[in-house]
Amino acid sequence: MTMPEVADIEQLPVAQARAGDPAAWETLFRRYQLPLYVYVFELVRQEQLSLDLVQETFIAAVKHVGALRDEARFGGWLFSIAHQKVLQHWRRRQEVLVEEIPEAADDLEDGPDELLIRQESEARFMELLERLPAPQRSVLLLHFIEEFPLDEIARISGTQTGTVKSRLHYAKKSLRKLLEAGNENAA
Numbered sequence: 001m002t003m004p005e006v007a008d009i010e011q012l013p014v015a016q017a018r019a020g021d022p023a024a025w026e027t028l029f030r031r032y033q034l035p036l037y038v039y040v041f042e043l044v045r046q047e048q049l050s051l052d053l054v055q056e057t058f059i060a061a062v063k064h065v066g067a068l069r070d071e072a073r074f075g076g077w078l079f080s081i082a083h084q085k086v087l088q089h090w091r092r093r094q095e096v097l098v099e100e101i102p103e104a105a106d107d108l109e110d111g112p113d114e115l116l117i118r119q120e121s122e123a124r125f126m127e128l129l130e131r132l133p134a135p136q137r138s139v140l141l142l143h144f145i146e147e148f149p150l151d152e153i154a155r156i157s158g159t160q161t162g163t164v165k166s167r168l169h170y171a172k173k174s175l176r177k178l179l180e181a182g183n184e185n186a187a
Helices: 006-011 014-018 022-044 047-067 071-093 112-130 134-145 150-157 161-186
Strands: none
Touching (some): 014 071, 022 047, 112 134
């Protein structure tokens, strides 16, 4: 999931949505529904809860679109609302519930051996990712999966860019240690 190119952003009907045009909101919903769902799901690991939080995100966006200062940053603004909804959920529940990692989609170019190896690697990565603290996990997902730049992640998470850099550094370091520990145990 990648964010739209600058040309795509200019074509998004943010101004029309701000004016209350339902068709514009439908376009924005279709564009961002899946990336938001994937991001939220990777944090809360529950399908129905993820769908609910994405719905709450769009409801909040409709209510507060007037507060959006830069229409070109609509995607980042929407992700920051989703991030806040996840944090609110965690505060209410005081725990994160974990479900099975979904299987990766089949890649027709890979043979069965390569596909199995890739699926095992992805499952192992997701297992290790689950062991990281939520702020580090969130930064990794936003940076490497959603491909947000660090300054945008800072806006989404409501932190400073330096904090994002630090979390990313420690997340990578923690993942490296977990991988090394796993390799030692496998030997």
